[in-house]
Amino acid sequence: MTDEKERARTDKGTFKGDNPDTPDVNEAYKPVKYYLMQDGLANTILQKLASLPYAEVSDMMTAFRAMQHVMVDPTTKKVLGTEEEVAGQTKK
Numbered sequence: 515m516t517d518e519k520e521r522a523r524t525d526k527g528t529f530k531g532d533n534p535d536t537p538d539v540n541e542a543y544k545p546v547k548y549y550l551m552q553d554g555l556a557n558t559i560l561q562k563l564a565s566l567p568y569a570e571v572s573d574m575m576t577a578f579r580a581m582q583h584v585m586v587d588p589t590t591k592k593v594l595g596t597e598e599e600v601a602g603q604t605k606k
Contacts, residue, residue, distance in 0.1 A: 545585035
């Protein structure tokens with residue numbers, strides 16, 4: 515998991531603070547997107563990419579981006595839910 519964190523911002527563009535009432539989630543940072551896949555699939559994809567023409571690689575990457583993924587809190591490493599669920603929570 516990458517340790518690069520991006521601060522969350524309010525609608526006005528200022529940094530959001532962490533909510534002390536939710537110690538298991540750090541709202542001051544944006545969730546990170548992780549793709550769910552079978553064990554070993556990422557290694558297989560990377561090995562194949564090295565030998566394929568650009569057009570085929572582009573098609574594979576498009577399919578990869580369409581895969582199911584979850585949002586993860588970069589500080590606590592806790593799964594927050596799907597991108598749609600997380601977006602719905604922030605609008606409240």
